[in-house]
Amino acid sequence: xxxxxxxxxxxxxxxxxxxxxxxxxxxxxxxxxxxxxxxxxxxxxxxxxxxxxxxxxxxxxxxxxxxxxxxxxxxxxxxxxxxxxxxxxxxxxxxxxxxxxxxxxxxxxxxxxxxxxxxxxxxxxxxxxxxxxxxxxxxxxxxxxxxxxxxxxxxxxxxxxxxxxxxxxxxxxxxx
Numbered sequence: 188x189x190x191x192x193x194x195x196x197x198x199x200x201x202x203x204x205x206x207x208x209x210x211x212x213x214x215x216x217x218x219x220x221x222x223x224x225x226x227x228x229x230x231x232x233x234x235x236x237x238x239x240x241x242x243x244x245x246x247x248x249x250x251x252x253x254x255x256x257x258x259x260x261x262x263x264x265x266x267x268x269x270x271x272x273x274x275x276x277x278x279x280x281x282x283x284x285x286x287x288x289x290x291x292x293x294x295x296x297x298x299x300x301x302x303x304x305x306x307x308x309x310x311x312x313x314x315x316x317x318x319x320x321x322x323x324x325x326x327x328x329x330x331x332x333x334x335x336x337x338x339x340x341x342x343x344x345x346x347x348x349x350x351x352x353x354x355x356x357x358x359x360x361x362x363x
Contacts, residue, residue: 204241204281207293208354212248215344215351219260219302223341226353227297229270232337234290239333239358240340243309243326249350256310257324258343260303265337267300281356289359291334303341307332336362 207228215225230238245257262270273296278288309326334340334357342353 203289204356204358205278205289205291206281206354206356207276207278209276209295209352212350212352213295214348215342217344217348219343221299221302223297223299224295225342226355227294227339227341228334228355229292229339230290230334230336231292232269234336235362236290236359237333237335237362238291239330239360240328240355241330241358242328242356244354245324246352247322247349248352251347251349253347255344255347255349258305258309258345259307260341260343261306262299262301262303262339264301265335270339271298273297291357291359299339
């Protein structure tokens with residue numbers, strides 16, 4: 188569905204839809220580490236917003252050395268130390284051409300205050316056969332995950348690093 192026909196994506200002036208993506212392949216963090224690479228969406232403490240995750244897209248760009256499975260892993264302690272942004276990504280309004288970046292911070296490298304926990308398997312991992320089994324994964328989250336202020340959501344792999352272009356789309360709504 189398009190932005191114009193899907194009510195989850197309609198921008199009505201009180202909240203907005205944003206997106207961010209790595210611009211090239213980035214190796215994911217393996218296991219559940221506080222040092223994250225790949226893609227992390229952070230909702231800073233005091234933002235006044237909740238980030239409603241709509242979609243996660245992953246395009247594998249290099250065959251991994253071993254089988255890898257993607258997961259969404261969350262930093263779920265809103266009173267912990269803030270996430271340290273390492274390599275920021277550009278956040279854009281999903282209404283392309285419109286300015287403004289919203290509250291959410293996206294990065295391809297961060298340091299989390301604590302190890303994240305798996306909240307959603309994404310699957311679609313590649314085989315370690317020198318080829319890519321599934322080179323594109325689209326997880327239609329459709330609001331099933333909401334990142335509250337002070338929390339973050341990272342894309343991880345469990346057994347081996349996988350290089351991919353990773354993007355996320357989310358809606359920002361009032362936290363109050």
